[in-house]
Amino acid sequence: MSEPATPEASADADADTDATGRTDTDEQAAQRHEAATRVPGTGADAVVASLEAAGVETAFGVQGGAIMPVYDALSASTVDHITMAHEQGAVHAADAYGIVRGDPGVCMATSGPGATNLVTGIADASMDSDAMLALTGQVPSTMVGSDAFQETDTVGVTAPITKHNYFASDSDDVGRTVGEAFALANTGRPGPTLVDLPKDVTFGETDRPVGEPTPPKRSVPDPEADEEQVEAAARAIEQAERPLCLFGGGVIKGDATEEARAFAREFGIPVVTTMPGIGSFPEDDDLCLSWAGMHGTGYANMAITHTDCLIAVGTRFDDRLTGGVDTFAPEAEVVHVDIDPAEISKNVHADYPVVGDAATVIDQLDAAIGYAEAPDPEEWRAQCAEWREEYPMDYAIDADEPVRPEFVVEAFDAASDDDAYVTTGVGQHQMWAAQYWTYRHPRTFVSSHGLGTMGYGLPAAIGARIAADDDRQVISFEGDGSFLMTIQELSVAVRENLDITVVVLNNEYIGMVRQWQDAFFEGNHMASDYDWMPEFDTLAEAFGAKGFRIDDYDDVEDAVEGALAYDGPSVVDAHIDPEANVYPMVASGAANGLFALSEDQL
């Protein structure tokens, strides 16, 4: 099983991340081999053997009728099972576990409502290309199609939101199918896969060993890019006067942060990231302009607007990044590196497509760029530095006013370790957590990007906590609206005594909606006013967690220190300025360069 990436203590500029390659001990390898060659008794035994053969250590799920045979077999397995309060908790926890580990997370649910409760999290993983395996119970094959009790067409429902899904139809094959699904999830462009397990198939007898998890041969892409593509892209980069690296989530998923950092530093090319790409490049590095897009920094959006050569790696040019495509990097030659050829020219035309694995391709590009011709865009770097001065992310504090959310984020950042994991829900609090926390390492920002799933943060913190080394801190920023959506998972954190710190940036609104209503709906706060919120600190205590409360600046220090020091789940109910809004902001479909710095500019 691979270890989570840990920053190495090293003075070497290029060795500040650790790739999450699978590093089995001899014992682990022997265990996996034993599972692969073991003679199972039933289909359910084969499913579990397949998980063990894949090196799965933890699964998250909720029991139920149709999945019971699998759970029964799991009770005798080396795979730990974390029972969650709701299947949505299980799927988000598995998702975050996978993000932190760099291996697919595994979630399980029964048929019908169990499976449909996974749907949001599977869609989330699909949008963010997170490797994940979902196992769902199903009514017996003989009853499929009869609208039996707790029957849902899970394969049909999840087809559009999985990389691929399988309906297991044979006890002899089900183990191999699960192995294939696991391997496929992490092959090429990662994504969620699902295996639907009818009860008669898992109950049925089989003596067929499951073998090593193997993806379908056709699904394994060539990591190397075509030499001509590389050469063409290299020439374009050499000729650039204002080159800009755009590192997306694919840089992190492809374990290419080391190569990406070395590349940018070698040629002195400024870097912006996408939101999922946060942590691919240290945000305290002079070359880093943080992240671009709707709520990205002014300087990142200026750079992306004025670059003449955009070196985009592992990004799908989501509309939150590009704003209106017509005005996106309008003068840039686009070099687009991606493992998925279908992403090339999907949203933004790639002048120089380079299809391959991020780490491999960056090395190929690096080798192809001639040293004599290598860019060293000094003026451009100075220009970017100037923009950073012009558009600072600074804000004023007034001790008599309500607490600013940015301040709370920065206070936790200052008091926690550099390599802490941050998970978030979705909304204003997510943007502040992304803007005002300085990320230095890949996989440390665990969030719901493409789908924008409120309620992601707490279950993700549980998954991240279980995946991470014990000495790494896990902090979850939540909004009041987000937190209430999956708050039941706090019972799991208490039961497992997980050392997580939940920080609720509580403005008694679904604040991002309120911000839009103020800007575009004449301040009509229809259904966004959440003045009915419970006392989250008291509620946390009712769950058996530790509660803290922030009402003004004087409370911050004690709450931060107390919550971080508490060995177990703690909840900080931070009552922030209810009028605080997220800036910069690029209006939907507008030009990135027209980012608003305050409401009157929208």
Next chain:
Amino acid sequence: MSREAERNEAAEETQDATTDGGTTHPAESPLTERARPADEEKPTTGLSGPRPEERPHPTGRRDEHGVRKEPDHGPEPTRRATVSALVEDEPGVLARAAGLFRRRQFNIESLTVGPTTVEGHSRITLVVEETEAGIDQAKKQLAKLTPVIAVGELSDDAVAAELVLLKVRGQEPDKVHAITSMYDGQTLDAGPRTITVQITGDENQIDDAIDAFHQFGIIEMARTGQTALERGDSPTTPGEEPGHSADDTEDDEFTNYDD
């Protein structure tokens, strides 16, 4: 202390600005630094910086496909493409392909599916009407489906055929028969009230035939949609290996294009 100042300080501390994995705290806690009345340089709402109209803006633009465009670029024309996909013959593969086209709003004219010479493989033939970028995207997304072995777009001179069954009023059997012969069709059923004929041919021939039969009054019609193969030696879908449903032999001997 501003983030910028912190960043500069951090950069001065470490020449190459790398982290050592240890904990670094700012020289002053943000609490002591910030918890004081607002200074005039920092805004209390929003952020400071040049307003949108005070910034430089590039003049270039992209079109709806993200291609940098010439100033007088009009709407992009669509064209018809016939796409052939060799697929694993497993349950749901057709639903996956059809669902993909619905979900991504590719404009699909027809879709046919049938077996190939290889056990366990099927061929799906699709006709799409899309822009160049749309056709490219449709082919790539189709190729991404796990059960899809290979995808090819047929050239203009590929052979294509379609079948239509027409049920027309039977008052003028001789005339109906004449038109049927003209289109090399067959009469499948003839009664006193209705006549049913079968016509095969390329899309234009079928369209013409339907027009010709309108004079008799078409009661019902069933049309298959187009199926097609590449002419001569060219394979219809690019060279592919046997899928895992077929026998996985390391046999390089050429047998047929569907292998």
